[in-house]
């Protein structure tokens with residue numbers, strides 16, 4: 766596994782450190798002619814533990830990296846929006862934030878880098894609100910269609926109200942599924958991390974035992 770695709774926690778590093786200690790002890794014993802009778806079994810066991818730690822570190826990396834990519838994508842889309850004056854997508858500078866009183870959506874206040882006008886893009890500035898916003902747009906269209914169906918005809922929009930409702934619930938379902946699976950993944954990672962604690966403790970106890978044993982040997 767590539768070292769740059771690993772993100773170690775403190776627990777991972779502590780375990781790797783202990784593995785190194787125990788492997789060194791085994792090697793030293795071997796070199797000095799006092800080979801541990803369980804040398805090979807122990808080495809294999811340490812190798813297994815190291816592989817588990819690296820797998821965890823890799824999952825950790827993927828999660829954090831995925832978040833970074835999402836955050837970069839979001840920022841990119843907040844900085845390139847339809848300018849109300851230029852009537853096209855322009856690069857904008859984000860200068861503030863506003864909370865919509867009615868919907869609670871947080872939106873950016875931006876300045877177009879081309880015409881210099883200040884405005885608020887329609888889309889909210891964060892993922893959570895954007896998810897709700899997608900559903901909100903369907904809801905608005907639905908209300909609109911119920912109250913003034915003739916507008917759809919005038920605008921030559923071939924929109925069926927029951928389709929709108931169905932699309933909205935499909936969108937909502939898929940968003941919930943994404944949120945849910947991420948939550949489950951994070952919980953699984955947390956449980957996997959906690960399962961490393963007894964491994965760490967065993968290795969630490971064994972180290973303390975060895976150090977204590979050596980000290981007693983030396984003073985005897």
Ligand SMILES: [Zn+2]
Nearest residue numbers: 848851877880
């Ligand atoms: Zn502009």
